[in-house]
Amino acid sequence: MAHFTGEQHAPDPPIRPDTADRPAPDPGDPEARxxxxxxxxxxxxxxxxxxxxxxxxxxxxxxxWL
Structure with missing residues (x-):
């Protein structure tokens, strides 16, 4: 197991995809249910x-009845 020296910090948070440019799912679509x-x-x-x-x-x- 490696030993880290020096300043440690948390990993960068995952990048979330921007959902504003995606259209809303079609309610009739079987995967949208x-x-x-x-x-x-x-x-x-x-x-x-x-x-x-x-x-x-x-x-x-x-x-x-019992």
């Missing part, structure tokens, strides 16, 4: 509903 777009898909909603119902039924069964 956020991660919440996946929650609007019917198969995922159906899957999450089935899992939720199974958890609810098992919780109610444990609470009242």
């Amino acid at each position: 956020g991660c919440l777009f996946a929650l609007s898909q019917p198969p995922l909603i159906l899957f999450l509903t089935v899992i939720g119902v199974l958890l609810l039924v098992s919780g109610v069964y444990d609470r009242f």
Whole structure:
């Protein structure tokens, strides 16, 4: 491991690209959609509903019939 002598300083911060000259993303573009777009898909909603119902039924069964 090298030993540095003399004055040390933090590295320069990364250069951020200027976003002012870029156009806003098109909302119809598939890559411009956020991660919440996946929650609007019917198969995922159906899957999450089935899992939720199974958890609810098992919780109610444990609470009242065991």
